Amino acid sequence: MIDFVSLSGSSQLIERIGTKIKELDRVSGGGLVPGSVILVGGDPGIGKSTLLLQTCASISNIESKPECYYISGEEALDQVRIRAKRLGLEQSPVNLASATDVRDIVATLEKTNAKVVVIDSIQTMYLEEAESTPGSVSQVRACAYELIKLAKKKGFVLFLVGHVTKQGSIAGPRVLEHMVDTVLYFEGERGHQFRILRAVKNRYGATDEIGVFEMQDKGLVEVENPSALFLAERQGNISGSCVFAGIEGSRPVLVEIQALVSPTGYASPKRAVVGWDSGRLSMVLAVLEARGGLNLSSQDVYLNIAGGLKISEPAADLAVAMAIISSLTNHPLPADMVIFGEIGLSGEIRAVSQPNLRLKEAHKLGFKSAIVPAQYKKDKKLSSSNISLHEIGNVQKLINWFN
């Protein structure tokens, strides 16, 4: 028999564990929830082990000295120690082990007062009862089940590292996403130093929140001002480039959008996109053609979000359109201008969320003007901001703006 209860009732407010790593706390929704399970996915070599070793070390040093356990199934003890030394963490009271037998791990952890446990990685773990090779879907699922059960029972935070790309090319961790409370992806572009930690599922906080880090030889360093980082290599006065005032999670991020439009040498023109949705680019191009009268069918179009950030906001439409028109007409945009707004299929430019926050960030970074949707004309608070606004209602007006 089960006992049903009412929705109201006494339940203690969950006390989160602050990691002292602000970017991680932000992404996790304000600290780690005891008894919760966090899957950390990401491409090989992106820095998952580094992040979690730093996290363990940081937590083990907070005042109450919670017990932290780092279990590596992937690397030998010496490898982890070498990393710890390089990161300057070798004095932190983290309990380190190299193990892969889940029965053994569970039996050992059972006797501890663990507050945080890292399993690096779940693919290397095995359970004798599950008769398949480590890393197979049934092994991954069975091992995760045992570890999660223990985490809930003992109330420790469990981090599971999973090798998986966002496309989920490996079957295992996709299965895991349903079993855990939080899924974090650690992403970054090869050749770029910065790394983005993104929450794609979170039972204890908002998703789409990001944390930004820079990978240095001393480990991952938090980036307090991502906009400055993303704009660092921008060169002013070049056609095809503009600055989009975006929002990632709860925070504004300015990024440079670059477009290159050039006459095609192919039967069907090329469209290539890095960092944005290619379907969305096709839509913007179609609207510029159909509603703005531009001829883009004989042009190759390349679009790049500089710095390697991936943007998913429709608010970037207007900035993308501006970059394309600027490249097509060879007209550079003012270097101190930001842009945001969504484009609809009939060519109208629509308002987007949090214009205030976007303009405030732009002002903070020294921008002077902005191209924004026409609806903001009525908004007194916005028009009295420190940025001079150019309100634009549709793509035709946008194209005229260049003349």
Ligand SMILES: Nc1ncnc2c1ncn2[C@@H]1O[C@H](COP(=O)(O)OP(=O)(O)OP(=O)(O)O)[C@@H](O)[C@H]1O
């Ligand atoms: N000596 C070093 N100086 C600077 N950066 C380094 C150094 N050694 C490693 N790195 C960085 O750390 C990254 C590897 O980090 P880490 O081992 O934490 O990644 P991972 O995601 O755990 O990889 P894996 O998928 O192999 O487990 C390298 O790609 C590199 O960027």
Ligand SMILES: [Mg+2]
């Ligand atoms: Mg690793």
